[in-house]
Amino acid sequence: MYGDRLPWHRRVQFEAAHQILRSFHQLVNRLPFWEHGLGTPTVTRIQCRHSPLAGRRAVQISDLHLDRYLPRHDTILRRIGGLRPDWIFVTGDLLDSASGIPHLLRFLSRLRQLAPVFLTLGNHDHHSGVPVGLLAALADSHKLQLLVNQAVFVPLASGELGIIGLDDPSTHRADRRCIPPRVAGRFTVLLAHAPNVLDLLEARDAVDLILCGHSHGGQWRFPSIRPFWLPYGCRGRAEGHYIQNGHRLYINRGLGWSFLPIRWNCPPEIVLIEWVEAKPSRSRPKRNPA
Numbered sequence: 001m002y003g004d005r006l007p008w009h010r011r012v013q014f015e016a017a018h019q020i021l022r023s024f025h026q027l028v029n030r031l032p033f034w035e036h037g038l039g040t041p042t043v044t045r046i047q048c049r050h051s052p053l054a055g056r057r058a059v060q061i062s063d064l065h066l067d068r069y070l071p072r073h074d075t076i077l078r079r080i081g082g083l084r085p086d087w088i089f090v091t092g093d094l095l096d097s098a099s100g101i102p103h104l105l106r107f108l109s110r111l112r113q114l115a116p117v118f119l120t121l122g123n124h125d126h127h128s129g130v131p132v133g134l135l136a137a138l139a140d141s142h143k144l145q146l147l148v149n150q151a152v153f154v155p156l157a158s159g160e161l162g163i164i165g166l167d168d169p170s171t172h173r174a175d176r177r178c179i180p181p182r183v184a185g186r187f188t189v190l191l192a193h194a195p196n197v198l199d200l201l202e203a204r205d206a207v208d209l210i211l212c213g214h215s216h217g218g219q220w221r222f223p224s225i226r227p228f229w230l231p232y233g234c235r236g237r238a239e240g241h242y243i244q245n246g247h248r249l250y251i252n253r254g255l256g257w258s259f260l261p262i263r264w265n266c267p268p269e270i271v272l273i274e275w276v277e278a279k280p281s282r283s284r285p286k287r288n289p290a
Contacts, residue, residue, distance in 0.1 A: 062213025
């Protein structure tokens, strides 16, 4: 997808939409604190089998859209702290405008006190008016690891954890060339903002788990009806697990909101990844020689 630029009419459409949304977010943020359906995040547990990581755990959150700090952000921090993660992954849409920087850093600094934090960028981050270089400098100064088409490795007693952060796939900034080759004993997590990252990867790419957000789960859900709104880059994927070309993707519903500060039948989500022992391979019994 890297180098496959968006058509000019799409770029104009997205830029106009983000400018309108940014102005609307700033207006809502000046109103008294009113929100609906964002106060109590659910915790979804997913399991991965990899013996060198057995007993370790990580938390993924997404779509913070954190332009003002509210009591619910303290609730989120307490919930995450209670899960005792070894690592924390944040998959983009950190903020909507430059005015959100102090609020975002307040939250991320407290998050960093719980565990090492790895971040990727989303479409709203690129349209926030905050240069990527400034976001990278702020992340570095607060001991956060912002990964923009980069990979890092965490050594373990046996094997290692690989963490890849792709730039936003929905704006065609992701570059899969940063995906390292497969290494014995390594478990590789790929962080990206939008679900269309699944269409970018090839079967040969050494990725064990993909984590993303972007969809907000549809944000407004009605029983027995598919989400009637999903942003560009979802390809119809709203939430939960998807498998394609042997790659496992989990889409997080996120913590924030878009258009209106309302979630309906679509609670915000924290994902807990737990690693367990790999299943022993079944070997065929040896036959006695005749």
